[in-house]
Amino acid sequence: MVRRMQHAPDPDSRVARQTSTTPGPDPRPPVPAPDLDLGQVRAFTAVARLRHFGRAAGELGLTQQALSRRVARLESRLGVRLLDRGDGRGVRLTAAGERFLGPARQTLEAGTAAVAAALAVPGPRVRLDVWGHLYAPLRTLADVLADAPGLGVETGTGRDHAAVARALRRGDVDAGLGRVPLDAADPAGPPARAALSHRVVRLEPVDAVVSAAHPLAGAACLRPSDLSGSVLRCPAEPGRLDFLTRFADRFGVEHRVGGPNLGPAPFLAAVRDDPECFTLLPADAVPDTIAATPAPARTRPPFLPPPPASVPPPASVPLPAARPGGAPTARTDLSAPAAPGTGLRVIPLADPTPLYAWSLVWCGGPEGTPASRALLDAFQRAGRVRRWLEYRPGRDWLPEGGLSSVF
Structure with a gap:
């Protein structure tokens, strides 16, 4: 009769069992943030400001269809909807659009400043x-x-x-x-x-x-x-x-x-x-x-x-009391x-x-x-x-x- 050998519990086994439930680092590289097309961003900000696709298209010198395509491509690139359209009350910003609008305008200003700096163009003339x-x-x-x-x-x-x-x-x-x-x-x-x-x-x-x-x-x-x-x-x-x-x-x-x-x-x-x-x-x-x-x-x-x-x-x-300058x-x-x-x-x-x-x-x-x-x-x-x-x-x-x- 062969007796089953009793083995002392492996002190590392519990640790192994415990840590095995914790996911390790994801070996996959992080998904890069999408690059922004400034033309698409400019189209969005124009619509957001004027709340009308036709007027925004006229201001930018585009057809309304071209403007709509630019905004749609931007939304597709970001994976979120930025504008609500066609509800009878004009164009409205979604919550994502509200969050995106401020940084989008700053991005356009930074782009303009970068071009001006590269070309040694004087600052804006007001x-x-x-x-x-x-x-x-x-x-x-x-x-x-x-x-x-x-x-x-x-x-x-x-x-x-x-x-x-x-x-x-x-x-x-x-x-x-x-x-x-x-x-x-x-x-x-x-x-x-x-x-x-x-x-x-x-x-x-x-x-x-x-x-x-x-x-x-x-x-x-x-x-x-x-x-x-x-x-x-x-x-x-x-x-x-x-x-x-x-x-x-x-x-x-x-x-x-x-x-x-x-x-x-x-x-x-x-x-x-x-x-x-x-x-x-x-x-x-x-x-x-x-x-x-x-x-x-x-x-x-x-x-x-x-x-x-x-x-x-x-x-x-x-x-x-004296005020500054006088x-x-x-x-x-x-x-x-x-x-x-x-x-x-x-x-x-x-x-x-x-x-x-x-x-x-x-x-x-x-x-x-x-x-x-x-x-x-x-x-x-x-x-x-x-x-x-x-x-x-x-x-x-x-x-x-x-x-x-x-x-």
């Missing part, structure tokens, strides 16, 4: 319209371009926000710079153009400008409410000037007068000759603007002269002595300081076009260095809702 000319928008643009020498900009002028918005919708310009009224509606335009987007790029303090004969001309600093008994002179009809109208409503300035916009010199001459009125201008714009007024050569001392003895100063207001002291026009109708006084406002919001406007979604994106990036870089978006709650004033496109 067609920019500005409005709000009395407030000298090109001062801000000059600071931006000083920090972005490779950015080319062709400037034009628009009558107001609505006129520039129409030019954007027509594709005549790439961007606009000015103040966007808080209740501005996206103007009607060809459906082939997307809605407008805007972003505040600078918050600029404004000063009060008064005649040298104004009762408050001797003040070193004023509260906005100190002006409630004066007449607000506007460079156009008050109803067209959103910022000045909201300022007057907020600080109790009941009397307002406007007229045709004939430029800075006639406008400031009217302020100079009326001892009951005032206007508001950005602090950094005032010296150059007043210098344009016909007057003999003059110098500007750093402080206002003492107030006339016959004019009691208003309630004392602490001078605001002192809180008032400036003055010395073209003539402080006598009726012969000069202007520029007085800082505090408690609170009104801020004028400059916005960059473009056509399309928040990402913009390569041209508008390059300009917005340049504005944001300049703004960080110069602290253009500094806002002090309780010490600064913006019309209600004015911060919605800042932060």
